[in-house]
Amino acid sequence: MDGVPRGPAQRGPGSSPEPAALRFGVLGPVRAWRDDVPVATGSPQQRALLAALLLREGRTATAAELIDALWGEEPPSQALAAVRTYASRLRKVLDPGVLVSESGGYAVRGLGEGALDLAAAQELAAEAEKARATGDLSRARDLLNQALALWDGETLAGVPGPYAEAQRVRLEEWRLQLLETRLDMDLEQGCHAESVSELTALTAAHPLRERLRELLMLALYRSGRQAEALAVYADTRRLLADELGVDPRPDLSELQRRILEADPALVEPPARPPTAEPAPVRPAQLPASVPDFTGRAAFVRELGEVLASATGDQARVMAVSAVAGIGGVGKTTLAVHVAHTARDAFPDGQLYVDLQGAGARAAEPETVLGSFLRALGTADSAIPDSLEERAALYRSVLDGRRVLVLLDNARDAAQVRPLLPGTAGCAALVTSRVRMAGLAGAHLVDLDVMSPEEALALFTRIVGEERVRSEREAALDVVAACGFLPLAIRVAASRLAARRTWTVSFLAAKLADERRRLDELQAGDLAVAATFELGYGALDAAQARAFRLLGLADGPDISLAAASALLDLEAEATEDLLESLVDTSLLESAAPGRYRFHDLVRLYARACAERDEQPPAEREAARSRLLDHYLATAVRVYAIERPGDRTVAHLEKGRSEGEEFGGAAKALDWLHSEAGPLLACVQQSLDAAMVRRAVDLLVAAIDLAESGADSRQYRKTARAACEAAAALGDARAEVRARVTVAQVLSQAGRFEAAEEETRRADALLREADDPWANGTAPNQLGIIALCTARYADAEGYFLRAIDAFRADGNRPGEASAVCNLSRTLASMGRSGEAVELARRGVEIYDELGMSMRLANARYASGIVLSQAGRSSEALAQLDEALCIFAENRQSLWEGTTHYRIAEVHLRAGRPARAARHAEQALAMGCIGGDWMRANALTLLGRALDTLGQGDRARACWREALTLYDETGSAEAVQVRRLLAPLSVA
Numbered sequence: 008m009d010g011v012p013r014g015p016a017q018r019g020p021g022s023s024p025e026p027a028a029l030r031f032g033v034l035g036p037v038r039a040w041r042d043d044v045p046v047a048t049g050s051p052q053q054r055a056l057l058a059a060l061l062l063r064e065g066r067t068a069t070a071a072e073l074i075d076a077l078w079g080e081e082p083p084s085q086a087l088a089a090v091r092t093y094a095s096r097l098r099k100v101l102d103p104g105v106l107v108s109e110s111g112g113y114a115v116r117g118l119g120e121g122a123l124d125l126a127a128a129q130e131l132a133a134e135a136e137k138a139r140a141t142g143d144l145s146r147a148r149d150l151l152n153q154a155l156a157l158w159d160g161e162t163l164a165g166v167p168g169p170y171a172e173a174q175r176v177r178l179e180e181w182r183l184q185l186l187e188t189r190l191d192m193d194l195e196q197g198c199h200a201e202s203v204s205e206l207t208a209l210t211a212a213h214p215l216r217e218r219l220r221e222l223l224m225l226a227l228y229r230s231g232r233q234a235e236a237l238a239v240y241a242d243t244r245r246l247l248a249d250e251l252g253v254d255p256r257p258d259l260s261e262l263q264r265r266i267l268e269a270d271p272a273l274v275e276p277p278a279r280p281p282t283a284e285p286a287p288v289r290p291a292q293l294p295a296s297v298p299d300f301t302g303r304a305a306f307v308r309e310l311g312e313v314l315a316s317a318t319g320d321q322a323r324v325m326a327v328s329a330v331a332g333i334g335g336v337g338k339t340t341l342a343v344h345v346a347h348t349a350r351d352a353f354p355d356g357q358l359y360v361d362l363q364g365a366g367a368r369a370a371e372p373e374t375v376l377g378s379f380l381r382a383l384g385t386a387d388s389a390i391p392d393s394l395e396e397r398a399a400l401y402r403s404v405l406d407g408r409r410v411l412v413l414l415d416n417a418r419d420a421a422q423v424r425p426l427l428p429g430t431a432g433c434a435a436l437v438t439s440r441v442r443m444a445g446l447a448g449a450h451l452v453d454l455d456v457m458s459p460e461e462a463l464a465l466f467t468r469i470v471g472e473e474r475v476r477s478e479r480e481a482a483l484d485v486v487a488a489c490g491f492l493p494l495a496i497r498v499a500a501s502r503l504a505a506r507r508t509w510t511v512s513f514l515a516a517k518l519a520d521e522r523r524r525l526d527e528l529q530a531g532d533l534a535v536a537a538t539f540e541l542g543y544g545a546l547d548a549a550q551a552r553a554f555r556l557l558g559l560a561d562g563p564d565i566s567l568a569a570a571s572a573l574l575d576l577e578a579e580a581t582e583d584l585l586e587s588l589v590d591t592s593l594l595e596s597a598a599p600g601r602y603r604f605h606d607l608v609r610l611y612a613r614a615c616a617e618r619d620e621q622p623p624a625e626r627e628a629a630r631s632r633l634l635d636h637y638l639a640t641a642v643r644v645y646a647i648e649r650p651g652d653r654t655v656a657h658l659e660k661g662r663s664e665g666e667e668f669g670g671a672a673k674a675l676d677w678l679h680s681e682a683g684p685l686l687a688c689v690q691q692s693l694d695a696a697m698v699r700r701a702v703d704l705l706v707a708a709i710d711l712a713e714s715g716a717d718s719r720q721y722r723k724t725a726r727a728a729c730e731a732a733a734a735l736g737d738a739r740a741e742v743r744a745r746v747t748v749a750q751v752l753s754q755a756g757r758f759e760a761a762e763e764e765t766r767r768a769d770a771l772l773r774e775a776d777d778p779w780a781n782g783t784a785p786n787q788l789g790i791i792a793l794c795t796a797r798y799a800d801a802e803g804y805f806l807r808a809i810d811a812f813r814a815d816g817n818r819p820g821e822a823s824a825v826c827n828l829s830r831t832l833a834s835m836g837r838s839g840e841a842v843e844l845a846r847r848g849v850e851i852y853d854e855l856g857m858s859m860r861l862a863n864a865r866y867a868s869g870i871v872l873s874q875a876g877r878s879s880e881a882l883a884q885l886d887e888a889l890c891i892f893a894e895n896r897q898s899l900w901e902g903t904t905h906y907r908i909a910e911v912h913l914r915a916g917r918p919a920r921a922a923r924h925a926e927q928a929l930a931m932g933c934i935g936g937d938w939m940r941a942n943a944l945t946l947l948g949r950a951l952d953t954l955g956q957g958d959r960a961r962a963c964w965r966e967a968l969t970l971y972d973e974t975g976s977a978e979a980v981q982v983r984r985l986l987a988p989l990s991v992a
Contacts (some may be wrong), residue, residue, distance in 0.1 A: 016173055029102050032124045034056055034178070035159030037166055039101070046100050052077055053093040055168045060106070060115040061123060062174055069112040076170030128154040130184055144192050151189040158182055171455055183216065190222050197389025199229035204926030211919030211954045212240075214246055221259050228266050228273060231396070234965065238958030246955060274403050288384030290361040294339075296347040296888030299468040303341050303463030306330075307453060310345045310436070313450045317434040318352040318409055326434040327427060328450045329443035337493035338438035338454055339415050346413050346436055353434070355408035358382060360426075364418030364439060373423040377402050379412075379426070394425055400585065402429035409433060420445035430891075462486035469500035470511070478511035485511065488518035502545070518542075543593070543615060553584040554593060555620050556629045557604070558612025560780040561691045562818045564603035568666050569684065572636030573629050584927060627696065634692045635661025638700050639683050641707035643667065644674040648710065648895070651855040653817035657779040658703040676709070677895060682711050686724045693731035702728050705747050706779070710859075712751045713897055713934070722751040729764070738775035741770045744782055749787050752898070753794070756936030756974060762791045782811035782820045786827065793831050794935070796977070821859055822851035826867035838875040845871040849884075862891035862900070870907055878915040902931030906943045915947060916955035925950060941970035945982055961986060 032038045037054040039046040048054045059076040060068060068076075072262075074086045083089065086633035094113050098106045104117050121127050131515050135150035162178040163171045186209070193202045206223040213219055220243045227236035239253070247253050254260070260532035262387065263275055310328050318324035330338045350357055360381050362370045377396035382403050391397055393794050409432040417439040422478040423446060427435050443449055457465065466486050467475045475482045489495035503514050546554060553574055560573060571581040585602050588594035597603045604612060608916040620626050642655050643665050668674040678685075684714075685708060692701040705725055714720040723775075725748045732740035745768035769784045789804030805828035812820035845868035852861040869885035885908045909924035925947035933939035948963035964985050971979035 012433055028122075029105065029118070030597070031057075031061055031118070031121050032159065033061055034124045034128065034157050034162055034278075036871065037061075039794055041102075048100070048154045049093065049096055050183055051165055051167050052089070053096060055171055055534055056090065056113075057097055057115075058166050058174070058315055059168075059170055060113055061127070063114065065113040065114060067109045067112045069110070072188070073113070077168045079169040099945055114340070114939045123165070124157045132158075135188075139188075139192065142188060144196050148192050148196070150347060151185055151192075155182065155185055155189065171693065183213065183682045187218050187222065190219075192227070194222065194225055197229075197386050199226040199389070200391075200930055201388050202226045203230055204923050204930060205230075207926050207951075208923035210957060211922060212958075214955070215300075217243065217247075217256050219257075220236050221262055223264065224259075224669045225273065226305050229249055231391075232962070233266060233269075234962035235959045237263065238960070238962045240266075241958035242956040252838050273948070287352075288356075288382065290356040290382040290410075292359055292382065293346050293350070293357045294343050294359060296344050299465070300340065300344045300470055301342075301465040303337070303458055306341055306454065307345055307348065308451075310341075310452065314345070314349045314411070314434045315357060315434075316353065318432060325431060326450070327437065327446065327448060327733065328452060328654070329423075329437040330452045330454050330911070331439050331442040334493045335494035337457070337659065340437050340493060341454065342413055342415065342436045346411055349411065349434075353409045353411040355410045357411045357413065359413045360414065361415045362417045362422060364416050364422060369418040373397055375426055376963050380404065384936070389728075398425040398890065401426075405433055406430050407432070411436070414438070417443070419443075438768050455492040455874075457486075457493055457496070458484065459486065459491065462491045462493075463488070465493065465496050466500045469497065470504050474503075474511060481512040481515040482509075484515040485518055488515065490686055497683065535876060543611075546588075546593075550584055550587055551615075551619070553581075554612050555587055555616035556626075557585075557588075557594070557602070558609050558616055559626060559630055560633055560684070560688070562687035564597045564601050565684055566601045566681065567602075567638075569636055569681075570602065571635060572631040572663055573631055630692065631661075631697060632663065634697055634700050634704065635663035636665060637688050638704045638707065639663040639665030640677065640681075641665075641685065641704055642788075644678050644710070645707045645798070646857050647671050647674045649819055652819040652860075653815050654706065654779055654820070658707060659700045671895075678710060679896065682708075682720070686711070686720050689724050690727055693728055695735050695737070698728070698732055698737055700897075701739045702732060702744045702747070706743060709747070709750065710895075710897075711897060712754060718751065718754065718899070722748075722755070725751055738771050739777055742775050742777055742780045742784070744773045746783050746787060749791075753787065753790060753937070754934050756938030758791050758938070759975070760787065765791065774852055778815045778817075780815060782808050782815060785811065786820070786824045789824070789827055789831070793821065793827065795833070796834070796948050797832050798835045802828065802835070817857060818851055822848045822855075822864060823860070825851070826864050830867050833871040833874040838871075841871045841875075841877055859891060859895045859897065862888040863894070865891070866900070866904055866907065869904075873911045873914060878911050890979050899932050899934045902928045903933040905931065906933055906946065909943070909946055913953075918950040922947055922950040922954065935973075937970045938974050938976055940981075941967040941974070941976065944970070945978070945985075948985065 030040045037048060037058045039048050040055075046642065048057055055077050056073060066771070070087055070090055073090050074082045077090070078086060082972070087148060094106060094108070102117075105115060107114050131150045131154035134153065135147045138144075138147035138150060146745065160177050162182075166175075190202055190206065190339065193199075203223070203226045203405055206219060206226055208216050210216070210219050210223050217875070219591050220239055224236040224239045225240065227233075243259065244255050247255060255263075265696055299511040310330075313326050313328045346357060360370065360375050362375065362379065364370075373392075373394040375388050376394070380397065381387065385400070385404060389400075391400060405428045407430070410428065412426065412428060412433065412435045414426055414435060414437045416422055417437050423435075423437055423439075423443070433518075436444060437446070437449070453847035456462075463475075463479075463482055463486055466482055470482075485499055486496055489499055499514060499518065503509055503511065543551065543554060551571075556573055560569070567578060567582055567585070571578045574581055574584070574982075576584070585594060586596075589596050589602070593604075595603050601706060616626055620638060638659065638661055640663075642658060645652070645669065646655050648671065668677065668679065674930075680862055685704065689701045692698070705721070705728060708721075710842065712718050712725075729741065729744035729748045732744045745764045749761040749768070752758075753762065765784055767786045768780060769788065772780055772784065783802045786808035789801045791806060792804060794800035805824050808824040811826070812818075812824060816971060826842050829841045829848065831841075831843065833841035834840075845864070848864040849868050850862070854862045865884040865888040867883045869883075869888060872881035872884060885904055887903045889901060889908070892898075892904060906928035907925045909921040911929065912918070913921035925943050928943045929940065929947070933943060935942070944963045944967035947968055948960040948967065950960075951957075951963065952960035964982050968979055968982045968986065970976075971982060
């Protein structure tokens with residue numbers, strides 16, 4: 008790195024690597040420490056002398072040089088005496104031998120390794136440059152971040168003299184160079200969305216630094232914000248013309264041209280030289296091919312020819328083959344075998360996913376795309392949220408590569424389309440129970456059962472030639488009983504191979520008993536069910552019961568604790584049973600302590616439960632125990648997060664005690680890891696006997712909605728609970744379900760629908776008095792009225808909620824309504840009352856030790872204080888709220904708090920800081936959905952406009968106006984006024 012400053016010599020040759028007790032800092036105020044204890048460095052002039060010596064790289068500075076460094080051309084008459092006095096004082100506080108006199112001058116010598124922050128920064132920067140040269144961008148970025156973190160404010164802060172001023176300018180320039188280098192690598196690794204916020208603040212602080220403007224344009228463009236990227240260029244050109252009378256440099260103008268032309272090369276970072284580029288990620292995800300693959304020669308040849316068409320010299324299109332057939336027919340085995348055979352033609356890797364299309368919960372394409380992008384080397388932070396954006400990035404990443412994608416067990420063509428590569432050189436193999444007639448351009452293969460000869464050959468390869476040769480007719484009976492279905496044949500033959508005392512005839516006799524084949528299944532599934540029946544029939548009573556009852560639980564998987572509750576057994580006994588089922592291949596171990604069924608096996612297990620579980624009421628009892636487990640554990644989590652909240656006293660009580668946790672972090676871990684199974688349990692528990700507990704489970708798990716991670720599934724489940732309760736005529740369950748639905752609708756910014764649900768719940772309270780809803784419903788109505796600027800209505804609702812919460816002795820509920828009322832009064836101009844109410848809310852939560860709810864109170868307090876003009880106090884409250892939300896993984900609340908902090912900074916005349924926090928709000932998302940996103944865009948536009956970036960500001964306002972119009976928000980009028988000058992022009 009040219010122009011990088013060098014630190015002083017740290018140790019002489021042969022010196023021992025003892026850790027230095029004395030340390031110095033110049034990247035900030037000039038300071039010294041001995042064993043982390045500050046050492047007094049004296050007056051500003053004395054610190055100036057020390058800084059000049061530290062920056063001399065261990066060389067001697069003459070007295071004349073030091074006088075010139077401290078005072079320049081006009082030194083005082085006693086300058087030489089002053090220098091000697093400063094040196095004498097420093098020598099007394101530093102270690103012996105550090106400050107030495109030599110040839111009429113002075114030098115700093117003998118410092119230990121890492122004793123000067125500047126030297127440490129320089130070494131880190133050099134290591135970062137080496138790491139980048141070898142293609143290790145992740146390490147390079149980390150090293151540069153460590154180097155940049157060594158700055159503590161302004162370099163040589165408060166140090167007088169011309170030498171210090173020159174060094175200040177030089178070191179600040181170097182810091183900006185390091186920062187630009189790190190930001191450049193951020194964009195190379197796909198972190199464009201995260202970089203926008205930082206670059207926005209930096210361009211505001213350094214408006215004439217064109218490299219930062221260039222990086223901001225690129226980051227905005229890659230984030231899908233083309234209009235803003237072009238607006239940055241327009242702002243820059245106008246600023247340079249006004250301030251310097253010059254045009255943007257060619258690189259910036261060229262980037263504008265490429266953005267206007269939508270240059271595809273801008274979507275991805277520029278290619279690095281082959282010697283410096285890290286080796287591309289080469290996924291190899293294919294499952295192992297079975298060593299005894301048998302038959303299917305015609306299909307292997309046919310599919311191989313199709314795949315070859317994607318990689319030959321004449322390849323023009325991506326090759327897609329779709330293999331269809333009933334479950335267990337060997338689609339996956341065939342596809343995996345063909346894929347392994349063809350893998351040499353796809354040197355850039357092979358991707359694989361089980362799409363779980365035969366089950367009730369098929370894999371979502373956006374989830375699969377996220378997994379594929381990570382496997383292809385894309386950083387998590389660079390993976391967009393929407394399906395369309397992920398699919399586009401996926402195709403871009405695959406462009407120019409030769410990758411084979413195996414999509415196993417697909418539900419339909421719609422699920423598959425986003426997962427297909429987009430260019431020649433790549434190929435996709437798809438397996439499904441349905442024929443992919445709607446998959447344009449696909450080569451379709453219908454896979455039937457094996458021929459008798461192929462089936463017998465497969466059976467013989469697994470069992471052994473000797474055992475089959477003497478019982479060939481019995482072997483034919485076995486494969487016929489298996490319906491010539493490969494999976495059934497494999498299971499039957501494997502059992503026989505594992506039992507040396509069995510004969511083939513004995514196995515054939517067992518299969519001849521139709522009572523062991525699930526006659527209840529439809530013809531299409533009969534052969535598969537017969538195969539599963541073999542495994543099920545070999546289980547002992549305890550294993551069989553566990554298998555049947557586990558099949559009753561919906562959800563992607565089940566934890567050991569939940570399975571114990573379902574089976575009504577101790578954890579140790581449950582684990583033994585489940586592990587034995589894993590050994591039989593009837594159950595899979597998803598992870599330590601977690602289990603799952605293959606989708607077809609789950610259907611079979613459930614059919615077994617319908618047929619075999621006696622008495623029949625045990626099926627409902629098992630599902631009830633599972634619901635009780637989730638409810639009791641979720642209540643524990645709720646109680647940990649909200650100590651003193653009376654909500655838990657009003658929830659249904661089951662037989663389970665639930666799981667215990669060592670603290671809030673583990674409680675939250677449980678809630679988020681169990682989100683899928685928990686919400687699935689609610690969905691399947693909406694009958695008359697369990698609907699109240701199911702709804703109460705939603706109430707206890709409300710954090711899932713507020714976190715952002717599981718909001719969509721929570722909202723869908725809450726809606727189903729609401730409809731079920733209404734259909735059953737259970738007024739209490741319906742009230743709670745409607746209030747819960749209203750809460751998630753409000754979080755999404757759908758205030759009109761939320762208000763309708765809450766009013767219906769409020770009306771039902773007349774026939775279903777409910778202490779929980781008595782306070783929660785009017786509180787929710789107040790929140791909606793507050794967000795829609797109906798402040799008088801909001802005040803009435805919050806006062807009613809406060810009375811209800813007090814009557815119930817629910818102090819956290821009261822604090823929530825008090826905080827909401829404080830915001831309402833602040834919006835009505837009653838600042839004194841508002842500030843006092845906000846203070847009361849914080850005090851209540853503080854007394855109760857409620858961590859996350861305290862964050863909500865401080866959030867409300869920050870808003871109120873800001874509206875009262877007390878910006879510093881407001882920021883203190885909002886900063887504390889932000890930390891608590893982050894600790895509790897409430898990302899939507901984090902984003903919302905960033906928006907409020909941005910409001911405070913803008914109101915206080917700090918537009919650059921406002922813009923940075925508004926960008927973070929947009930990146931993280933906010934409570935309030937599109938409505939709040941539009942608010943953040945409007946505020947960002949105001950900040951940018953104040954910073955002189957008018958074109959980019961208008962781009963933000965146009966996007967905000969679109970969102971306001973879509974949500975029917977009154978704020979659209981205000982944004983139209985902001986855009987009006989542009990329209991007139």
